Amino acid sequence: MSDLAIKTVNLTKRYSGLWSKHPVEAVKNLNLEVYRGEIFGFLGPNGAGKTTTIKILLGIIYPTEGEAYVLGQPAGDPKNHYKISYLPENPYFYDYMTGREILTFYAKLFGITEPERSKRVDELLDRVGLSRAADQPLRTYSKGMLQRIGLAQCLINDPELLILDEPTAGLDPIAHIDIRDLILELRNQGKTLFISSHQLSDVERVCDRVAILNKGMLVRLGKIEELLAGGYVEIIADKVTNNVLEPIRQLGGKASLHDGRLIVEQPDDGSVDRVIDIVRAAGGHIVSVKPYRRTLEDLFVETIQGGKSV
Amino acid sequence: MNATLAIAGATFGEAVRKRILIVILLIALLIILISPAFGPFAGGRGARTLIISFGFGVIQLAGTFIAIIMCTGLIPTEIERRTIYTILSKPVQRYQFVLGKFFGAVGTLGFMYLMMGIVFLIATRLALGEFDGRIIPGLLMFFFQSSLLAAVVIFFSTFVSPLVNYFLSGGVFLLGNLLSSFLETIQRNPEVTPITRIPVQLLTIILPNFANFNVQNPIINPEQVITDPVAYTVQTIAYAIVYIVMLLVLSMLIFNQREM
Ligand SMILES: Nc1ncnc2c1ncn2[C@@H]1O[C@H](COP(=O)(O)OP(=O)(O)OP(=O)(O)O)[C@@H](O)[C@H]1O
Ligand SMILES: [Mg+2]
Numbered sequence: 001m002s003d004l005a006i007k008t009v010n011l012t013k014r015y016s017g018l019w020s021k022h023p024v025e026a027v028k029n030l031n032l033e034v035y036r037g038e039i040f041g042f043l044g045p046n047g048a049g050k051t052t053t054i055k056i057l058l059g060i061i062y063p064t065e066g067e068a069y070v071l072g073q074p075a076g077d078p079k080n081h082y083k084i085s086y087l088p089e090n091p092y093f094y095d096y097m098t099g100r101e102i103l104t105f106y107a108k109l110f111g112i113t114e115p116e117r118s119k120r121v122d123e124l125l126d127r128v129g130l131s132r133a134a135d136q137p138l139r140t141y142s143k144g145m146l147q148r149i150g151l152a153q154c155l156i157n158d159p160e161l162l163i164l165d166e167p168t169a170g171l172d173p174i175a176h177i178d179i180r181d182l183i184l185e186l187r188n189q190g191k192t193l194f195i196s197s198h199q200l201s202d203v204e205r206v207c208d209r210v211a212i213l214n215k216g217m218l219v220r221l222g223k224i225e226e227l228l229a230g231g232y233v234e235i236i237a238d239k240v241t242n243n244v245l246e247p248i249r250q251l252g253g254k255a256s257l258h259d260g261r262l263i264v265e266q267p268d269d270g271s272v273d274r275v276i277d278i279v280r281a282a283g284g285h286i287v288s289v290k291p292y293r294r295t296l297e298d299l300f301v302e303t304i305q306g307g308k309s310v
Numbered sequence: 311m312n313a314t315l316a317i318a319g320a321t322f323g324e325a326v327r328k329r330i331l332i333v334i335l336l337i338a339l340l341i342i343l344i345s346p347a348f349g350p351f352a353g354g355r356g357a358r359t360l361i362i363s364f365g366f367g368v369i370q371l372a373g374t375f376i377a378i379i380m381c382t383g384l385i386p387t388e389i390e391r392r393t394i395y396t397i398l399s400k401p402v403q404r405y406q407f408v409l410g411k412f413f414g415a416v417g418t419l420g421f422m423y424l425m426m427g428i429v430f431l432i433a434t435r436l437a438l439g440e441f442d443g444r445i446i447p448g449l450l451m452f453f454f455q456s457s458l459l460a461a462v463v464i465f466f467s468t469f470v471s472p473l474v475n476y477f478l479s480g481g482v483f484l485l486g487n488l489l490s491s492f493l494e495t496i497q498r499n500p501e502v503t504p505i506t507r508i509p510v511q512l513l514t515i516i517l518p519n520f521a522n523f524n525v526q527n528p529i530i531n532p533e534q535v536i537t538d539p540v541a542y543t544v545q546t547i548a549y550a551i552v553y554i555v556m557l558l559v560l561s562m563l564i565f566n567q568r569e570m
Contacts, residue, residue, distance in 0.1 A: 055395070079401065081401040081402075082401050088392040090392070091392055101323070108312060108319075109316055109397065109401065110400060163399075
C-alpha cells in the first residue's frame with residue numbers, strides 16, 4: 001500500500017442532477033494504481049472523466065461506488081492534504097489580490113508562519129518566473145501568468161504528490177518548456193506527479209506511465225515505451241541487386257526494390273544492423289536510416305477510435 | 311483556526327475592494343453627510359427625530375444591500391472559478407471554509423458600519439451641537455441585523471443559485487421585519503380564526519425576527535416603550551448570535567454533503 005501514491009478500486013461516479021432524469025456515468029469501475037515517484041499521465045478525450053476522478057481523489061466530490069486512496073489514506077482526508085497539492089484546470093484566483101498576496105494566503109492555509117512564509121513565497125515567485133509581477137493584482141495577469149501562480153501554489157507545501165489538471169493548457173511554447181522542465185525537476189526530487197493533459201507530446205516526453213480513459217472506462221494503461229513499442233526503421237539504399245530481397249524479408253521487414261533503390265521498413269528490434277550488413281555485403285550503398293517511432297498521438301487516436309467501433 | 315482566519319481575511323480583502331460595494335458605501339456616506347440639511351423641514355424637536363431616523367434608514371438600507379449583494383456570490387463564485395478546489399485540497403475542513411466566509415462577510419459589514427457610523431456621528435454632531443445617545447446602540451443593533459441577514463444569505467447560498475437567493479433572502483428579510491407586528495395585529499383582532507393565526511405564528515417563530523433590531527429608529531418605533539434599553543439590546547444581540555450559530559451549523563451540514 002505504502003508504495004502507492006494513488007489507488008482506486010472499482011471507482012464509479014454517477015452524476016444525478018436534480019432535474020435530469022438520466023444520470024451521467026462519468027467514471028465506471030476504474031482501477032488505477034500510481035506508484036510513488038513516477039510521473040503518471042492521465043489521458044482521455046473531453047468528457048472522459050479525468051477531472052471527475054481527480055475531484056474524487058481530492059474529496060471534493062464523493063464516489064458513487066468503489067474506493068479511492070491517496071498516499072495510503074482514504075481520499076479526501078484533510079490531514080493527508082499537507083502532503084498533496086492540486087492545480088485545477090483553468091484556475092482563477094481572487095481578482096484584487098496580488099501574486100504575492102495569494103501565495104501568502106495559501107501558505108497560511110498550511111499554517112506556515114513568518115519569517116518562513118515570506119521566504120518561501122519569494123522563492124516560489126522566483127521559481128515560476130513571476131518575481132517582477134508579484135505585486136500586480138491577479139486580474140491583470142495573463143492566462144500563462146495565472147497558470148504559473150497556480151503551479152506556485154501547488155509547491156507551497158513541498159508536497160509528495162502533485163495532481164495537475166491540464167497544467168500546460170493555453171500556454172505559449174516557451175511556457176510549455178518551462179513547465180515541462182519544472183515537472184522533470186520535481187520528479188528528480190522524488191515527487192509523484194499525476195497529470196491530466198491533452199498535450200500528448202508533452203506527456204510523451206515527461207511521463208513514465210499513462211492511462212487512457214474513454215467514456216469513464218480505463219482503456220489503456222502502461223509504460224510509455226511499452227505502449228509505443230512497434231515503431232520501425234526505414235532503410236533506404238541504392239545500387240542494390242535483386243538477390244538481397246529474400247534474406248531481408250526473412251528478417252521480418254517489408255522490403256521493395258525499384259531501379260536498384262531499396263526501401264525497407266524494418267521492425268525496431270535489433271535486426272536493423274543485419275539488414276544493413278546484407279545490403280553492404282551485396283555492394284549496396286546506404287542512403288539513409290531513419291527511425292519512425294509511434295507517437296502517443298497515434299496510440300491515442302487508435303485507442304479512442306478503436307474503442308468507438310467496438 | 312488558522313485556515314478560518316486566512317479565509318476570512320481573504321474574503322474581507324476581496325469584498326472591501328469590490329466596486330459595487332464601494333459604490334453603495336460612498337452613496338450612503340454622501341446621503342448621511344447631507345441629511346442634516348433636511349432637519350429644518352420638521353422644525354423644532356421634530357428636526358432631531360427626523361435627522362436621526364433618516365440617517366438610520368440610510369445605514370440600514372446600505373447594510374442590507376451590502377449584506378445581500380456580497381454574500382450571495384461568496385460561495386458560488388468560488389465554485390464557479392474553481393478557487394475553492396485549491397482551498398479544499400489543502401488542509402482545510404469544509405466547515406472552516408463556511409466559517410471563514412461568514413467572518414469575512416461580518417468583518418466587511420463591520421468596516422462599512424464603522425465608516426457610516428463615523429460620518430453619521432460627525433454629521434449629527436455638527437447639526438445638533440451634541441452627540442445623540444441613540445446613535446451608537448442603534449448602529450450596533452443594525453450591524454447585528456445585517457450580520458444575521460448575512461448568515462441567512464450564506465445559508466441559502468449553500469444550496470440555491472445566486473439569483474434565487476436574492477429573492478429568497480430578500481423575502482425573508484421583509485417578512486422578518488413585518489411578521490411580528492402583523493401577528494400582534496391579528497392577535498388583537500378576535501375575528502381572526504386559528505387557521506389563519508397559527509401559520510402566521512409559526513412563520514414568526516421560524517423566520518428570524520428582524521424587527522427587534524429596528525427599535526432605535528424613533529420613527530419606526532414611536533410608541534414602543536422599552537423599560538431597560540441595555541437589557542433589551544443585550545437580549546436582541548444574543549438572539550442574533552444564537553440564530554446565526556444555528557444557520558451556520560445548518561450551512562456547514564449542507565455544505566459538507568455538497569458536491570462541487
Ligand atoms: N457536476 C456535474 N454534473 C453532471 N455531469 C457532470 C458534472 N461534471 C461533469 N459531468 C459529466 O461527467 C463527464 C466527465 O466529465 P469530466 O469533467 O470528468 O471530463 P474530463 O475528462 O475532465 O474532460 P475534459 O478533457 O473536457 O476536461 C462528462 O460527460 C460531463 O458532462
Ligand atoms: Mg477536465
